[in-house]
Amino acid sequence: MSLAVVGNPNITRRDIPSKVTGQLVFTYDINPATLGLANDQMLYMGMVRCPYPNAIVKKIDTSAAEAAGYVVLTEADFAEYNLMYVGSGQPHAPISNTVLYPGQVVAAVAAPTTDEVEDAISLITVEYDVQPFVLDVQDALAPNAPQLFPAGNLPPGAVNPENGMFTAATLRIAWGDADSAIASADVVVGGLNSPIELNTAVIQQAEMEPWCDVAMWSGSLPTVPGPTTPTSPESTTPSAPMGTGLTVYDTTEAPFLGQATLAGYFNIPLNSVRVIGSGIQGVGASGFAGMTMGNKLGNAEHVIITAMMALKSGAAVKYGPTRNDHLAITSQRFSERAYLTFAATSSGMLTAIKGVVYENSGAWAGANGSDTISDILNMYNVANMDISLIPVNTNTHHYSGAFRNVGESQGHFFLERMADMTAQKLNMDPAQFRLMNLHGATVDTQFDPQSGYRYSGYEGYQAFQAAMNQFGWSSLWKGWGKPSSTNGSVYYGVGFSAHNGQKGLPIPGSNVKITVLSNGGVFINSGRTENGAGSDTAIPIMGAESLGLTSLDNFNPAMYPGAGYLHADTALTTNDSIQGGSTSTRSSGISIVLACEALKEQWAPAIAAALGVPANTTLIFANNTIYPEGNPSNFKTFTEAAALLTPANGFELGSVTGSGSLLFNTPANTTYRVGGGKFVMVAVDVETAEVRVISAVVGMDIGRVIFAKGAESQVQGGFTQGIGEGLFEEFWNDPTTGRNTNYNFHDFRMATQMDAPDSITPVWVEYVDPVGPFGAKGIGENCSMCVSAAIANAVSNALGNYPFTTTPITKADIVTAIQWMKDKGMLPAQP
């Protein structure tokens, strides 16, 4: 297949001009003027938050705030409404007097200016019954531990028939006989009574745009404008009347889920709620919302609270959270603690994995960690497996939930530290150990060992090898106990993590429409949000390729009036599922290819007539032309063919539209995994304990590169984010007060420009995935997956194989490791 725009390295991101000129209005940027409202038609909301990790609101005095003219919401305002939940967890009111994590909202207040919001907050007085709290997963399971819920600290799963209570969503998967295999193994890391304990940290989303909402109810307010002024004929009629019911601008990755949540909460018809999840006034009619991580899934407390405040006040209400607020309202990457044992033969064959993983679900979530378990099941060929998951509610944070590679970076950290320690005990090159044991190396092993479902395309093994070779592993790795090289006090270490992640499945219910206008412009309608992941470019690329176009010019409204891409507005767009889980390319991609086929079918007879060939002639769309198969010299240009889209030719709207829907998870009994490896070199200064990631090579089983610059940026950005996870990021509760101590960018340290490696080199392994559009898979989340594991292995290599078992590896850990080396005589003593 020769491709013109798919994978073309010169295609630039369509929405980037609007972002680098400040023209794109993000949700957080909305002012009354943006929506055509007068200043006094919008109020600004702030939250009163409880500092304690576990408390009951005894008394709340809002009289001073109300006397000053501010509008206040407390739990009582929600009494007549439904309960809600986050992350499949326990039902609760959006504002609840039962506080289960530090920072939980106990009141909301709205003021006429942003200046006055903090004044209004300071007028509300709250009296708390402070309760004992629990922060640690195992402490929470101890007898006499403080109980978050009447049924205990295990989040909801199935109902226990014996007592009618929810049981925990615990999970145990076993095959073979792990205990016997461990007992009789040549080499064991851990042991039946002495497993290795490994820990990961709670991590904040920390996106730069806080999750913002602007809500208004119809009645006193004028009809609000849409995200763009759609000029494409097929999209001028909203599916629901605008300006009736509730309209919410939301920094969301799931506008239709948000719509359903709000309609359900307020008990109003679905089409009375309009959720707009895209930028407004963007260049190129493109929208935007959110960040490249999936936490904004629509069913959060503050979205409902904002809508309730709009209902109570009769005004439009903007909740533009402060940074502190933002960190308290989102989901977090959960910490996990694993106890693991690996067993192997003396020749290096892995024979058993046994262990248990405790997941910190935070206060309000249900279980999330099955992705961790899935990775443990899929990474290696193991004849004997026994692995359990125990999710536990604690008072550390709001809730564990969606996050870039949720559960999987934890799983990879556990697996890949254990694999390195096992290879070390075998005194075997760790890369050879992986090559010997990786699952999915050959077609007959490419299946999920639990379900038996086959992987769709998979060349993870080849991607691991390709990265290994590109990195130069065989010459850089000098053996166990030896750093790759030294330069004075700087010790260079090399390490890697193999990778087998499960993101990028095609999501049923992705619907896309594409329209060709008579001027040659092309217009896409897809309810997907663009959060920076690049679908605003990738989906048009696949549409252009399907229509035989050689650039994205036809989507540019400056060149073709009416052209563009309408995103994420439940009143105007298709429901194109959610932006998350690396699913966009595959899901919307399949749908747009189907939509283009449907469009061509309607358009073809008119083109055939103009070409003087029978109506049923097969037409080829290529090179900006359309011609009968086998006769490229008899052609119409795309523009000439578009000019045929007239009422006279039966195209009443002066355009032609095709719809495509991915209806089911096709084909059956298939699972979707992306594999490869990340190889890194680090420099550790044994005098200052500074760690720097010098370079990285990322091997990725991508299937097909669609948006080349975007895919490269995903690798750069994902890897860089992983550096933060590996070395710095840790959401921290003071053990004595339980309060969170780092709800800000200063104390919650993430990777900065200074931490960027000298190079991050992607190595794409391309082939045609049988399910993906043009053979593509989805890689976004896989880019940060396993970076922390690779860094840990490289730092360990630099520091005499110090057995790191926690992430992040903080400076304090490095100091400990350096002292350990000194104690063992591996470093010259301090002069």
Add this chain to the structure above:
Amino acid sequence: MESEKAEGSSAGSEQEGNILQTKMSRRTFLKLSAATAAATAAVTTVGGIALKSRGASNAQSTAQTTTDLFAAVPITLTVNGIPYTTTIEPRDMLVNVLRENLSLTGTKRPCDRMECGGCTVLIDGKAVYSCTTLAMRMPGHSIETIEANNITVTDSTLAALQAAWVTYDASQCGYCQPGRLMAATALLKNNTSPTVDQIKAAVAGNLCRCGTYNHVIAAIQAAAASL
């Protein structure tokens, strides 16, 4: 059961870095600062507002203590060469005046506490965090924002950087980028051939969660070469 009383979200005020806003609202803080300034320092006038200056005797300052620092006041700011007159509260930070009063929302406010650089603008050519710059200090100064080239190209350095950002795909979600572009503009105005280390230092105060830091370096190098 221990019982504690907290005012608003204020109970954590004793603890640095707690989630809660401190007991003091910005208004209270400025009231106190103004009183302190009046008591300990001379007052100079910048743009019509009384401001603290260092090293003067108490005697000189007493005459100024009656100034009402909290009444809304008109102000004229020169942004991207255009004079804007608006009414603000004296406590307002420049970022809020740009975003809310002037609807110049290209300047972002990711943290509002001097940690991320997302609010960076140029003031007399220097990169400054506008979230911690009082708007009242700005009359008489030239402010440049990311919107500088949106009507006509007035800053060719910024224009070169904007073009390079597109070519090198230096942005993903884009929310942090206006601030970083302004920081990079300040760099290239002073140094048209910066080293990688100089580039990193110049944009080190601009956090990006999307993390395309290496594309930023490549884009700044390319823009520098094109100037």
